[in-house]
Amino acid sequence: MDQQKTKEILSTVKQSLDGLLLSDRARLNALMRRTRQRIHDRKPADQLTVKLRDEHARAVQRAKRRAEVRLKLDYPDSLPVSSRRNDIQKLIKENQVVIVCGTTGSGKTTQLPKIAREAGAGKAGRIGVTQPRRLAATGMARRVAEEMKTDYGKGVGCQVRFDDSTCEETIIKFMTDGILLAETRNDRHLLQYDCVIIDEAHERSLNIDFILGYLKNLLTYRPDLKIIISSATLDAEGFSSFFDGAPVIEVEGRAYPVEDFFLPPGKDEELSNHILRAMRWISDVDPDGDVLVFLPGEREIRDAAKKLEGQHWPDTEVLPLFGRLSMGEQQRVFKTGGRRRIILATNVAETSITIPGIHYVIDSGLVRLSRYNPRTQVQGLQIEQVSQASARQRRGRCGRVTDGICIYLYDRDTLEQSPEFTDPEIRRTSLAGVILQMD
Numbered sequence: 001m002d003q004q005k006t007k008e009i010l011s012t013v014k015q016s017l018d019g020l021l022l023s024d025r026a027r028l029n030a031l032m033r034r035t036r037q038r039i040h041d042r043k044p045a046d047q048l049t050v051k052l053r054d055e056h057a058r059a060v061q062r063a064k065r066r067a068e069v070r071l072k073l074d075y076p077d078s079l080p081v082s083s084r085r086n087d088i089q090k091l092i093k094e095n096q097v098v099i100v101c102g103t104t105g106s107g108k109t110t111q112l113p114k115i116a117r118e119a120g121a122g123k124a125g126r127i128g129v130t131q132p133r134r135l136a137a138t139g140m141a142r143r144v145a146e147e148m149k150t151d152y153g154k155g156v157g158c159q160v161r162f163d164d165s166t167c168e169e170t171i172i173k174f175m176t177d178g179i180l181l182a183e184t185r186n187d188r189h190l191l192q193y194d195c196v197i198i199d200e201a202h203e204r205s206l207n208i209d210f211i212l213g214y215l216k217n218l219l220t221y222r223p224d225l226k227i228i229i230s231s232a233t234l235d236a237e238g239f240s241s242f243f244d245g246a247p248v249i250e251v252e253g254r255a256y257p258v259e260d261f262f263l264p265p266g267k268d269e270e271l272s273n274h275i276l277r278a279m280r281w282i283s284d285v286d287p288d289g290d291v292l293v294f295l296p297g298e299r300e301i302r303d304a305a306k307k308l309e310g311q312h313w314p315d316t317e318v319l320p321l322f323g324r325l326s327m328g329e330q331q332r333v334f335k336t337g338g339r340r341r342i343i344l345a346t347n348v349a350e351t352s353i354t355i356p357g358i359h360y361v362i363d364s365g366l367v368r369l370s371r372y373n374p375r376t377q378v379q380g381l382q383i384e385q386v387s388q389a390s391a392r393q394r395r396g397r398c399g400r401v402t403d404g405i406c407i408y409l410y411d412r413d414t415l416e417q418s419p420e421f422t423d424p425e426i427r428r429t430s431l432a433g434v435i436l437q438m439d
Contacts, residue, residue, distance in 0.1 A: 003039065006049045010035060013056045021066065022125045022224075023191040024059035031055060062168055067123075069169050071156075072149040073114050079107030081251045085115055088249055092119040092226055096219060097246035099229045101236040103253030104396035105354065108230045109140050109199050110147065113156075113172045116195045121226055122171045125194030130177040130211070132203050133323070134160040135330045136353045141165075141174035148172075177207040184214060195226040200351050201239060202231040202389070204424035216243060232351055232393065258399040264411045271300055271364060271409075272307040278362045278407045279308060279342065285405070287313075289359030290341045292349060294394050296366040296383045298322045301344040308342055321345035347386075350393045354400070361398045363391060365410040369422075372430045379430055387422040391415060 010032055017025050031052045038045035075082035081102060091098045092115070102108045113127050121127050131137040141158035150156055157166035158174040166173055177198070184190065196215065201208055215227055229239050229246075236248045263281070265274050275293060282291060295301050301320045308318050317339050319332055323346065333343050336357045347367050349355060367386045372379045386394070391408075398404030408415060 006035065006039065006045055009049055009053050009056075013052060016056070016060065020059045020063050020124075022194060023187075024055075024062060026189075026191050028052065028056060028059060065169050066171065069150070069155045069171055071114075071117060071171060072147070073118050074147065075111060075114065076107070076147075079111060080105075080253055081107040081111045081115075084249065084251050085111070085118075088112070088115050089119045091247050091249060092116060092121070092228065095247055096223070096225070097227045097229070097243040099231065099236050099239045099243070099246055099248045100251065101231050101248055102251035103255075104232055104351070104393060105253045105255055105400055106251045108232075108251065109136075110144050112197055112199075112228060112230060113144060114148065116197065116226065116228060117172070119226075121195035123194065124224070126170060126192055127172045127195045127197065128180060128190075128193040129172065129174045129197045129199060130180050130208075131174060132177060132200050132205055132208070132351075133348055133353075134176055134327070135323075135348060136200075137174045137176050138163075138165075138327065139331075139334065139353055141172075144172060144174070177205065177211055181207050181211055181214075189218065189221055190225070194224060195228070197228040197230060199230045200232065201229045202421075203351065204422070204426070206425040206429060209424060209426045212239075212242065253396070255396065255399040256401070256403045258395060258404040258406055260395070260406050260408065262408045262411050262415075265409060270303075271295075271366075272303045274409050275304050275362060275364070276307050276311070278409060279311075281407070282360050282362075282405070283313065286359065288315075288340050290336075290357045291343070291360045291362060292355060292358045292397050293342065293344045293362040293364070294350070294366075295344055295346060295364050296368040297346060297381075298324060300364075300366075301346070304344050308344075313340070316340045316342060318342045318344065321349055323348055347390065349397065350390060355397065357401060358398050359402060359404055361394055361404065361406045363394045363406060363408050365391070365408060365414065367422075369428065370425070371428045377430075385410075385414065385418050387419045388415065389421045391418065 013028055013032060035045050035048045035052055038048060075085055100108055113129055116127050137160050138158050141156055142152050145152040145156035148156060153165040154167060154169050156172045157170040159166055159179050160176050240246050240248050263278055301322055305318050305320055319341055321330060321333050321343055333355050343355060365386055366383050368381050368383050370379060370381050395406045398406060
């Protein structure tokens with residue numbers, strides 16, 4: 001291949017870069033630099049030129065296929081975030097980082113990717129949406145794909161551990177925060193994305209905190225990257241301060257009135273019996289409404305399920321929900337029918353996912369948290385009283401479809417004396433693993 005032909009190919013590639021995907025631009029730029037260096041050193045560049053030409057042709061096709069994907073941008077009037085769509089869109093266009101603070105049920109998770117798309121994101125790269133848990137990531141991806149009238153796995157896809165339902169045409173990609181963290185090892189500038197939405201940031205898991213720190217450092221290298229931090233609690237000012245005064249916009253949730261009742265345990269009363277007592281109280285009020293019960297772990301869920309199933313209530317099913325269940329078993333809680341459902345869940349149901357049809361909540365007030373003991377140098381799980389923020393999240397799971405009732409299995413003083421927020425995981429875990437990842 002003569003030198004003139006090589007220069008023509010270099011010129012063609014350079015002129016078309018702006019219309020290609022970010023990841024392809026970086027790869028083609030690297031190939032062009034190597035080709036020019038070979039020419040400068042008066043060395044043969046034929047193989048590199050052919051590779052550059054072929055890679056460019058494939059990149060053009062990828063960009064074309066991505067551009068042909070159509071996503072419907074409708075916003076349900078019933079969701080409060082829809083009324084703030086224009087305000088959020090304006091902030092995204094004018095700022096590199098935006099914090100959206102909205103209460104449970106405001107529609108942040110499903111509508112923010114649409115708003116980001118309408119603001120211009122998802123053209124040169126994907127819109128990445130992180131979720132703390134696999135159940136939330138897959139559930140929300142399917143919901144958004146349905147709303148945007150696209151096939152799941154095409155325009156909207158999801159990647160979790162052991163399952164990747166995305167393709168080259170995927171524009172909106174849901175994933176766990178662990179997946180995004182793993183991608184930083186091979187794609188340090190996250191060129192796959194032109195917008196990243198960190199959902200449920202208030203959970204402050206180790207992965208979320210690590211990602212937030214990584215993204216802050218990345219902003220300098222990626223001035224084109226848009227970051228949206230979504231939080232369900234009013235602790236958004238901390239995120240704003242961390243990102244150098246990034247703007248905060250609040251979205252009010254829409255809910256029916258919820259009545260609170262405190263039902264402290266009797267002397268030496270087992271938790272399963274305590275839950276049964278609360279369920280009988282609810283059944284006397286309404287034998288049909290679905291109930292969501294928050295418990296600290298799998299063992300407590302199995303004990304409570306055994307106790308409740310022994311009552312043989314008519315047209316009632318007891319459904320467990322915890323992280324170790326298969327995806328199919330977890331998905332059962334989203335299917336409503338003619339029977340009353342009693343859902344026994346860990347804090348997986350506290351945020352991220354919305355279980356339909358919940359009328360009543362029973363809050364045990366307990367959560368199983370992982371803590372590191374510096375004296376013994378052992379990381380262990382221990383049961384603790386939930387924070388006030390978590391209690392509000394649990395309460396907010398009812399009152400979505402009609403007037404709700406929340407029964408606390410502890411007294412009001414215990415709630416008022418609880419810490420305002422749950423300790424971030426970074427304060428209660430060994431940092432050895434994080435340090436190794438940073439290395």
